Amino acid sequence: MPNSPETLALADSLRAPLLRAARRLRQEAQRAGSSALDALILGYIRRRPGVGVSELAQAEQVSRPSMSGHVKRLEAAGWIQRFDDQEDGRRSGLQITPAGEAQLDAVRQRRxxxxxxxLARLTPEARAALAAAGPPLLQLLEQDQ
Structure with a gap:
């Protein structure tokens, strides 16, 4: 089904502001001492304690070896730790540490x-328009899942 000219124009007008906002939020994560991917991984582990490296790699759409390297780095930083799975002794799960919680909170606070x-610099009308845009923007992301 082809996109209408209106849909294509909207996509064109939203792409740059969304990319620039995402870039600035990634920069704020770096200023807090971690990468945006670190924050994504820590957040995923916080929501799903016991997750394995394979599931993390699939969730973030990176290779398992690449995710393994990220996990090792986060372990070395003291932000996550492994534990043995009680049901399957061959598998280890991941959990966020108090230091990882603090780092994730620092990233969230900075962002x-x-x-x-x-937002405080915008008019009340502009803030209301952005507030109304939140749910449809989330719907765009949910379509990929």
């Missing part, structure tokens, strides 16, 4: 502070 500062 929220940056975004809140910019």
């Amino acid at each position: 929220n502070d940056w975004l809140a500062d910019r």
Whole structure:
């Protein structure tokens, strides 16, 4: 089904602002001392304690060897730890450590502070328009799952 000219125009007008906002939020994660991928991995482990490397790799759409390297780095930083699976002794799960929780909270706080500062500069009408855009933007992402 071809896209209408209106849909294509909307996609064109939204692409740059969405990319620039995402880039700035990634930069705020780096300023907090971690990469955006670190924050994604830590957040996933926080939501799903016991997750394995394979599931993490699939969720973030990276190769298992690449994810294994990220996991080892996060372990070395003290942000996550492995534990033996009680049901399958051959498998180890991952859980976030208190230091990882603190790092993830620092990233979230840094990003929220940056975004809140910019939102405060907008008119109430512009903030309302952005608030209304949140649910449809999430719907765009959910279509891939």
